[in-house]
Amino acid sequence: KEEEMAAATPTLYARLGGVDAISAVVDEFIGRVAANPDMARTFKPLLDEVGAQGASSPKLISLRNNLIDQIGEASGGPQKYKGKDMVTAHKGMNITTVEFNSLAGNLSGALDKFSVPTAEKTELLTVIASLQPMIVGK
Numbered sequence: 001k002e003e004e005m006a007a008a009t010p011t012l013y014a015r016l017g018g019v020d021a022i023s024a025v026v027d028e029f030i031g032r033v034a035a036n037p038d039m040a041r042t043f044k045p046l047l048d049e050v051g052a053q054g055a056s057s058p059k060l061i062s063l064r065n066n067l068i069d070q071i072g073e074a075s076g077g078p079q080k081y082k083g084k085d086m087v088t089a090h091k092g093m094n095i096t097t098v099e100f101n102s103l104a105g106n107l108s109g110a111l112d113k114f115s116v117p118t119a120e121k122t123e124l125l126t127v128i129a130s131l132q133p134m135i136v137g138k
């Protein structure tokens, strides 16, 4: 019967490998962003706090948790994003398209590092790209 034949496509969250895999990608992504000269302008307060407090920096811990929740929720996982909406989180930063694309490149590199397949990589980067109007130029 048709209902027995049709296998549900697993969520993007499941195909990425769940919260452990997403956390590993987020950690790699944050490392790349921290080392990216295009990000120095906007991330200076966060980088200064990490310089002073290391891994116990509250800004770093909060950003990491928010990114894991945001990607988890957006990909169909059980997480609930509890951070600011994207416009509020980036207001006053005047983020440029160049900066946005540079950050997206850091996420792409992090996904490649863990050999995330093209289909899953494209799906996640498409979700990220859809947020651009809420982030650039605010």
Ligand code: HEM
Pocket (backbone or CB within 6 Å): 038, 039, 042, 043, 045, 046, 059, 060, 062, 063, 066, 067, 070, 082, 083, 084, 085, 089, 090, 095, 096, 099, 100, 101, 103, 128, 129, 131, 132, 135
């Ligand atoms: C689609 C791409 C992006 C996503 C999904 C994203 C996501 C986030 C999230 C979840 C937060 C934390 C919000 C909160 O604390 O409530 C945040 C904060 C921030 N974002 Fe983004 N962001 C993106 C693009 C960018 C870009 C392109 C830049 C800079 C060039 C940027 C710079 C920042 C900075 C500086 C903070 C504040 C970090 C802190 O000190 O706590 N973001 N972003």
